[in-house]
Amino acid sequence: MLESLITSKTRVRLLLKLFLNPGSSGYLRELADEFGESTNSVRVELNRLAEAGLLESSTEGRTKVYRANSGHPLFPEIQGLVRKTMGIDRLVESVVAKLGDVKLAFVTGDYARGVNSGLIDLVLVGDIDRGYLQSLVSRLEGDLKVKIRWLVLNEAEFGTLRTNFEGQDALVIWKRED
Structure with missing residues (x-):
């Protein structure tokens, strides 16, 4: 369902991963390995979602970790859409x-x-x-x-x-x- 609305498979995977369970997080290389995607394609989508305010990031050591921004006004709607998709x-x-x-x-x-x-x-x-x-x-x-x-x-x-x-x-x- 999300694939018909969002053409980027990487973006769909990120939304599923981070919005289904808002307690989950991930860093660039980990997400790229999990999705079987290049780090560049994952980086582009992480940056787009972070710029939109849908993701928040923090630095743990030398690693930048991303998670869903549960304070974003669209968070409940996106999470609901992800849950319906799953x-x-x-x-x-x-x-x-x-x-x-x-x-x-x-x-x-x-x-x-x-x-x-x-x-x-x-x-x-x-x-x-x-x-x-x-x-x-x-x-x-x-x-x-x-x-x-x-x-x-x-x-x-x-x-x-x-x-x-x-x-x-x-x-x-x-x-x-x-």
Whole structure:
């Protein structure tokens, strides 16, 4: 979807990487290697997005690190567009909202890092109907053309395993406010 609106594949990859999970960041060579692009093409797009104020940068040692500018007025809209492109918005609406007492839902792995690998790692916390979840996931996999690997934890299990998730990239897609 983004490819039809934005003709630069490098720019699309940068938006997916940095806006899907605003906590993620990257530096020029790392991004070029990840995308399989030349450093020059990545540099041009990083500069354009930074000049537009969509990215902010900081220097860590001798390396310039880029991340999404969450304070930019268009940030919520761009992030929403990126999430729709990745299918996460449909995942939330179709799976999480109808499953029972969902306390927390988050994506880990490649999608949380902004990489579209075709595999979504979904973690759900709460009292969830697993049979209904499996039927919804099966339908979504066909619609989105991705594989969804899911894990359901109750609150006690999540409390025990929480430290296992802390070192990973995690993108919270649903959190019930009590």
